[in-house]
Amino acid sequence: MNKVALVTGASSGIGRALLDCFAADQRDLVITARDVAALRKAAAEISAQYGVKVTVIPADLADPGAPRRLFDEIERQGIVIEYLVNNAGFGHYGFFHEADARKMSDMVQVNIAALVALTRLFLPGMVARRSGRILQVSSLAGFQPGPLMAVYYATKAFVTSFSEAVAEELSGTGVTMTCLCPGPVHTQFAARAEFNHSRVFQKSHIATAADIAAYGYRAMKEGKVLAIPGCNNKVLAFVGRFIPRRRLVKVVRWMQEKRDDR
Numbered sequence: 001m002n003k004v005a006l007v008t009g010a011s012s013g014i015g016r017a018l019l020d021c022f023a024a025d026q027r028d029l030v031i032t033a034r035d036v037a038a039l040r041k042a043a044a045e046i047s048a049q050y051g052v053k054v055t056v057i058p059a060d061l062a063d064p065g066a067p068r069r070l071f072d073e074i075e076r077q078g079i080v081i082e083y084l085v086n087n088a089g090f091g092h093y094g095f096f097h098e099a100d101a102r103k104m105s106d107m108v109q110v111n112i113a114a115l116v117a118l119t120r121l122f123l124p125g126m127v128a129r130r131s132g133r134i135l136q137v138s139s140l141a142g143f144q145p146g147p148l149m150a151v152y153y154a155t156k157a158f159v160t161s162f163s164e165a166v167a168e169e170l171s172g173t174g175v176t177m178t179c180l181c182p183g184p185v186h187t188q189f190a191a192r193a194e195f196n197h198s199r200v201f202q203k204s205h206i207a208t209a210a211d212i213a214a215y216g217y218r219a220m221k222e223g224k225v226l227a228i229p230g231c232n233n234k235v236l237a238f239v240g241r242f243i244p245r246r247r248l249v250k251v252v253r254w255m256q257e258k259r260d261d262r
């Protein structure tokens with residue numbers, strides 16, 4: 001039986017790059033996001049290059065009913081998911097009190113609620129089969145509070161905490177959960193969040209989606225719990241523990257600010 005991977009947020013960036021990793025290992029794929037044209041293009045490219053089967057099921061994960069509909073459609077097609085990648089997510093730059101309220105609740109829905117729902121839907125089957133791997137795409141942002149992207153940073157803190165806890169529960173079941181925590185990556189993320197002019201994205205080295213996908217894919221196959229790509233990022237995640245929170249939050253604000261912010 002072919003081991004099939006479900007990848008959310010597969011229409012661009014890290015999600016699109018992860019498709020190459022699975023397909024290169026001859027895994028069939030189910031791919032989802034809102035942009036149907038981008039999904040179809042990715043499906044055509046992947047199946048032509050690697051000869052694997054790619055099933056497109058579009059979904060808007062800001063809709064609370066979407067995870068259940070996605071799960072039901074996968075079951076209806078008789079597909080068994082061996083790998084679940086919860087990668088879909090987005091951010092927003094600006095003061096929380098000025099932010100669009102609907103956008104903030106959609107962010108919580110996509111980044112947290114859909115991830116929890118999909119994990120809850122697919123995990124019991126994996127545990128029953130004593131086989132499966134889940135890759136949760138979190139962020140370095142999850143290690144500290146993030147002024148000017150307060151909701152985004154908090155969603156990623158949730159994802160990291162949730163993933164580490166469930167990964168521990170899963171020990172001895174044959175199923176693993178890996179939490180990928182990248183620093184800044186060249187994708188559509190920063191432009192969509194309107195913060196590609198922040199100091200965070202002025203760093204000399206910004207990782208590519210292909211490198212981050214390859215790192216996360218390898219960590220998932222090895223069953224690692226926490227995967228932080230890059231030495232600098234590992235240090236940043238670690239030293240934050242020893243800096244007083246009041247100071248840390250000011251440093252993060254400075255990093256987040258655009259160069260012309262005062």
Ligand SMILES: NC(=O)c1ccc[n+]([C@@H]2O[C@H](COP(=O)([O-])OP(=O)(O)OC[C@H]3O[C@@H](n4cnc5c(N)ncnc54)[C@H](OP(=O)(O)O)[C@@H]3O)[C@@H](O)[C@H]2O)c1
Pocket residue numbers: 008009010011012013014015032033034035036038059060061062087088089090091110137138139140181182183184185186187188189190192209
């Ligand atoms: N880029 C970075 O610097 C960075 C750093 C750390 C972590 N991350 C995380 O990496 C993950 C992937 O982001 P990326 O950098 O690859 O950015 P990206 O190119 O903007 O990709 C985001 C993906 O999420 C999907 N998505 C967004 N809203 C959705 C919705 N309502 N329903 C379904 N799918 C939705 C998008 O598809 P559609 O628009 O087609 O729906 C797209 O495929 C995110 O969880 C992000 O938080 C990114």
